[in-house]
Amino acid sequence: MIKIGDKIDDRYRIVSRIATGGMADVYEANDLVSRRIVSIKVMKEELLKDPVNLARFNNETASAASLNHPNIVKVYGRGFIDGRPYMANEYIKGQTLRDKLNFSMALSISDACEVMLQLTSGIDYIHRHGLIHRDIKPDNLFYMSDGTIKISDFGISTPIGSYCKGDTIQGTIYYCAPEVLTGAPASIANDIYSMGVVFFETLTGQLPFDGASLEEVALKQLKKRFPEPSKILPSIPKSIDKIIITACRKRPEERYPTSEAMHQAIVDAVSDKSNFMERKGILSRIFGFK
Known part of the structure; x- marks a missing residue:
């Protein structure tokens, strides 16, 4: 379970939980390398056994990570935490x-x-x-x-x-x-x-x-x-x-x-x-x- 203050991949420190959706939990985090605020989107654990949802989440991270345009939400990084895929995105306020x-x-x-x-x-x-x-x-x-x-x-x-x-x-x-x-x-x-x-x-x-x-x-x-x-x-x-x-x-x-x-x-x-x-x-x- 992700808690406030946890570090992900020794880079992202969790500040708060922003939202939860049908597929993922979203957190605000500090990027300790770039010193910017990011949002961390982590796939829900109960969905990991569903190949369709897992493929959709992985597809989103792979597709968005390849793009760089001022009108597209940026993806800064991706990986796994406790076996759950995550992606670090541009923080959108x-x-x-x-x-x-x-x-x-x-x-x-x-x-x-x-x-x-x-x-x-x-x-x-x-x-x-x-x-x-x-x-x-x-x-x-x-x-x-x-x-x-x-x-x-x-x-x-x-x-x-x-x-x-x-x-x-x-x-x-x-x-x-x-x-x-x-x-x-x-x-x-x-x-x-x-x-x-x-x-x-x-x-x-x-x-x-x-x-x-x-x-x-x-x-x-x-x-x-x-x-x-x-x-x-x-x-x-x-x-x-x-x-x-x-x-x-x-x-x-x-x-x-x-x-x-x-x-x-x-x-x-x-x-x-x-x-x-x-x-x-x-x-x-x-x-x-x-």
């Missing part, structure tokens, strides 16, 4: 985008575009490294006090083009692209669809498809026409409408070919002064592609 939406229902058009510029930048970086995130949603996006967005949770990320094993749909139904529901291989288009849904939700405060059951939601994702955001919020510019509708086309080949293309479409929309009464210096916060 902030709320998730889900928390922010729960409080305010929706963001302003400018703030939503700012979120999406950062999200598309980070996801493009992930794609350029051959990975699909597969679980893009407000719950996995940390909204920092300075406005920076941090992408987290790589537990079900997978290489581009790979097939998912098993019959269970991976990801969250409300944000799943139609082809994911039919078992198509992982592609960039999957994440682009999910980002379109996030954009829709941040602007309108609603999901494009809802229902009494997940099966009903999935059927709507497959069959129903994607709603225009401006029909819910008339102040949304047509150029933003077009971005979301393009990202969420039923056919993957009709969406943006890359996250960078979606990013650029948002840049173009934001750059058109006629779209915004108040731009709030949004362009100064754009993260460039590398």
